[in-house]
Amino acid sequence: MSSSPAAGNFKVVCLFHENMTGTVHVLDPSVSLPHDQAFYDSETRTEAAALLNDVDHMQSMQHGSGNSVIVGGGEVISTPGGSDTLSVMRFTHQAITVHVGETVEWTNVDSVTPHTITFGTEPPNPIPPSPNVTVDADGARHGTITSKSDSVHSGFIQAAPQDRIGLAQAPPGVTRFRVTFTKPGYYPYKCALHDLLGMKGVVHVIP
Numbered sequence: 001m002s003s004s005p006a007a008g009n010f011k012v013v014c015l016f017h018e019n020m021t022g023t024v025h026v027l028d029p030s031v032s033l034p035h036d037q038a039f040y041d042s043e044t045r046t047e048a049a050a051l052l053n054d055v056d057h058m059q060s061m062q063h064g065s066g067n068s069v070i071v072g073g074g075e076v077i078s079t080p081g082g083s084d085t086l087s088v089m090r091f092t093h094q095a096i097t098v099h100v101g102e103t104v105e106w107t108n109v110d111s112v113t114p115h116t117i118t119f120g121t122e123p124p125n126p127i128p129p130s131p132n133v134t135v136d137a138d139g140a141r142h143g144t145i146t147s148k149s150d151s152v153h154s155g156f157i158q159a160a161p162q163d164r165i166g167l168a169q170a171p172p173g174v175t176r177f178r179v180t181f182t183k184p185g186y187y188p189y190k191c192a193l194h195d196l197l198g199m200k201g202v203v204h205v206i207p
């Protein structure tokens with residue numbers, strides 16, 4: 001190949017419409033896509049139908065995989081006084097069951113509010129991820145839990161701020177966190193910012 005497009009995570013924004021952003025994940029040709037074309041066709045039909053029916057986006061944005069947890073949920077709303085945001089401080093599927101070796105993916109769909117996915121000891125500074133967390137090729141953070149005593153902390157999982165005309169573009173936000181589980185057991189976790197409001201969950205790992 002003489003020249004090939006670069007792999008990476010590319011943000012696309014609308015400079016006129018606040019909070020209208022997206023990210024295109026371009027994988028190396030040697031990496032297989034997470035889903036087949038039939039999955040994306042099906043997603044497109046579902047989301048198009050939801051848009052046309054004005055169904056709330058939270059359900060339609062849940063991917064087909066059974067190992068997904070939506071983190072919070074929020075909307076920007078306009079009022080006569082300006083704009084405001086509202087947030088749901090909960091994990092959907094507060095209890096999720098997976099097999100040993102599987103990976104759970106958390107996605108923050110809130111437009112502005114950060115959340116964390118925290119197993120074990122909460123670090124003093126909740127903003128950065130714990131040192132045992134790596135970054136996948138598509139920009140998502142990824143941890144591994146091999147024992148009940150492991151501490152794994154996502155750091156802030158949050159959408160990037162809105163880009164503005166005349167200002168430098170911010171990098172894409174880190175809105176997803178993955179954890180791979182290698183031993184059976186009950187693994188409770190919480191959002192370090194909103195656990196006192198009841199934002200807690202548990203992963204049940206079976207053989």
Ligand SMILES: [Cu+2]
Pocket residue numbers: 072089114115116191192193194195199
């Ligand atoms: Cu939270």
